[in-house]
Each structure stands twice: as structure tokens, then as C-alpha cells.
Amino acid sequence: MDKRTPLYEIHSALGATIQPFAGYLMPIKYDTIQKEHMAVRNSVGAFDLTHMGEFRVTGPDSTAFLDNLLTNDADVSNGKAYYSTMCYPDGGIVDDLIVYRIGTEEYLMVVNAANLDKDWAWVQSHLTGFSVKVKNESDDTALVAIQGPKAQAVCSKLTSENLEEIGYYEHTTGKFAGVDALIARTGYTGEDGFEIYMKNQDAVAVWEAVMKAGEEFGIVPVGLGARDTLRLEVGYPLYGNDIDHSTTPVEAKLGWVVKLKSEKQFIGREVLEQQKSEKPGRNLVGMMVTGKGFPRHGTPVFSGDRKVGIVTSGSIAPALGEAVCLGYIEQGFQKMGNELEAEIRGKRIPLKIVKLPFYTNGSRR
């Protein structure tokens, strides 16, 4: 039985296309994906992301516990957040996540909904030896994201916290729309924006206040369809499409969240270190479709007769009006401007390797 978020009735009343996703009935779109996408690029949109998973880590060994589990450095200042991968000993990715440092001995891990059970089991199996407690708060926590160049203008109407002082990947706790919330300047769209975490029972009040405050900016509700095209347009990988157990963060060009220069030991370090020094055999790259066609997840990529890679995500990039894709391409075929071909239904469609992000005018700070 799929779960409903506290905002389900609202999505339903708005006429959203609702589909099961990661155990929840989630809004895929309310209007068209492209209109919702452009609203976020040009002004502001609101997302219900309650399906995401939240694990709270507390205790004296919180930092050491996360340093072992995560490829990124856990020990940031209170009020900061970071993106990281969590790897298996073979370097494959368990999940990618955002971690908020709430206090000296307290962190909040936000994981992908589709990986929730697997991540929870993984976290549980690595507690031994650390004086920490981990609590799964996913079922009690709602998440509303307000994203777009007008996001701060909307959110500043709903809180007395000085949002101007909250930098990118920083957060605070305080009142938002009259309820207790974690207010974070994070997102997955390439635009400026906030993610607001609150208790389930407060979600309706927050959503309604956001929609009302955003009215003057033309705020629209945005479904998971546009969330996917927005992240693709700025080249962010999606777990299950672009990264998974069979790929490593080094291959996925996420080396910036793998802290090999620090002394810290973490799961997967040995393999990732070796892969980095030898250069991986393939990398995740961005490709522009220069012909007519839409490569999708699983579409093979050729250079002449030689298969040199595979597409992992593909769609139209609504802000560019062009088809784009991400995919793993062999070393030696990934130079900027290099021309390759996707094979779709037996036909060759020309592609060109381009620099990421595809869309460069985002308002992200």
C-alpha cells in the first residue's frame, strides 16, 4: 500500500497526475512538465518532497561515525551542510545524500526515498564501535522545497530569520509560517532556493502559506517530472539512473565529495584511491543531441563501429529547447566537442560531448 504525504489531498484537489514513487503516491505534474520547469527557472515553484528519508544522528561519536560512512568530510561547522556519497567497500555507491550539521553532536542525513530501506540497513550495520544513536524520522518528517530566483522573496515573508545570512548549503532552525522548521538553502534545481523540513502535521500550514506568499511572484506547484528535468539540465546525477552500486563517485565525476587528501578512513577509500590514481576507464559526461532523437537511460553510444558508452539519463532540456543526456563514456572519447552517436531503434543519432552544466544561467548562489 503506497503512503500518502500530508499534502496528498492538496495535490489531488489541484488535479495533479499522481503516481506511486518509492512507496509514496507522489505528484508527477500539475500542469505540464515544461511549464513547471520554466516557472522554477524564471520565478519560483514549490515541491512536496516528503518522500525523502531523514535519519538523525546524535551522540559523542557522530562525526567519527559519519566520517567512516561518507566519502566527504563530516566535520563541518554547525549550521553548514554538505553533499556526499556513501560507498560500498568496492567503491560502488550506496546512495548520495545531503547532511546537515545541526549541533556539535548532531547531524541530519537526507537520503533518497527509493533507497530508504537499504540505507537504513546500511547505517544500522555500521554502528558497532561508535557511541551514536541513529533515528529514522522519515515517517514523521515532511519536506517542502521552494526553488527559483524568487524563492528568498517568498520565504522571507514567512520567517523572521534573516535569510540573507544563510549561504548556499547553510541552514538554521526557527519558525517558518508559524511552525518549527529546519530552513536550509539547498536544492536540486540549479536555482537559488530553500528546503523546509517540518513535522508532518505542520506541512499543510507551510504549503498553504508558501503558495499564498508566492502568489505575487506567480508561484506554481511543481511535480517530480520537472524536478527530474531541472536536475538533468544542470547535470546533477540521479541515483538509480546515473549512479548506483555499479558506478563509483570517481567515475561519476563526484571526486569533489571524495576526500582522499584527508587522512580519514572511510568505506570504499582503497578502491576509490586506486581508481583515481589510475584514472577510471569511463566517466559520466554531458552530451547534447545534435540530431533528431531522444536518447534515454540504456541507449548505447558509439564512435564509428565501436560501442564506447551508455546513456544514463536523457530528456528535453526545457530551458534550452534541446535534447540532452548524461552517460558513461570510455576514456579517450570524452573530449569536449567530441562527436559520438546514440543508437535508437536501429538509427544513429549524432551527439556532442559538452561541458556541464547544460544550463548555465541558474540563480544558485
Place this chain on the structure above:
Amino acid sequence: MSNVPETVRYTETHEWVRKDGNSYVVGLTDHAQHEMGEIVMAELPEVGSEATRGDAMGGLEAVKTAEDFYAPMDGEVISVNEELEANPSLINDDPYKGGWLFAIKASNESQFDDLLTAEEYLTHIGE
């Protein structure tokens, strides 16, 4: 509820077919365009190509999905909707008129009678 006009016939693969003199115009049903979402590219057959009932004749790309479309009858493709090149969303906005896909000259007109009626198509899509 999907728009399922009684003036055309249907296939189980969600094409509609309209008899127009001795040619047959083919498009995607309202139900199917709604299921697919915003169509951003239509790959149409070539004029003059042979159509065999049930064969894939081309493909449609939506933002999130892709689907092939099929020949409802045997024959030869005599025209395609070139408007779709610049404006594939016509399939969403006007599926039974401006969004038509291709027309065939049928080699076996009795196959038209094998197609689903509006009532049968409604049952097929569970409405």
C-alpha cells in the same frame, strides 16, 4: 474522461483511424496522448513506404517517455503531417485533427471493419 469520438475507429495500440475517401488518416488517441504527456518529437514514416498492419511506423517522444505507433491496416503511406516537425504538441492539443500522424492508401479496405468501435475502445481503456 478521454475524448473518444464515434466518427473514427480504433486500435488496441491507441491509434485512431478515419476513413477519408479511399485513404485512411491515422493519429494517436486522446487517451494515449494524455498518458504520454507533452510530446516533444514525432518521428514519422516516409511517404511511399509500405505499411503492414501491426508494424511500427514511427515513434513519439514525450518529456518522460517514448512510444512507437503502428499501422492499423495494410497499404502505402501517402502523406504525413509535416506540421508536427515544428509543433509536435499538436498531438496533445488537437489529437483528432491538427495532430494527425500519417495517411495510408489501404490495400485491403476490409481491415477497417476489424478495427475497434468507440464503444469497444472505451472498454479497452477501462472507461
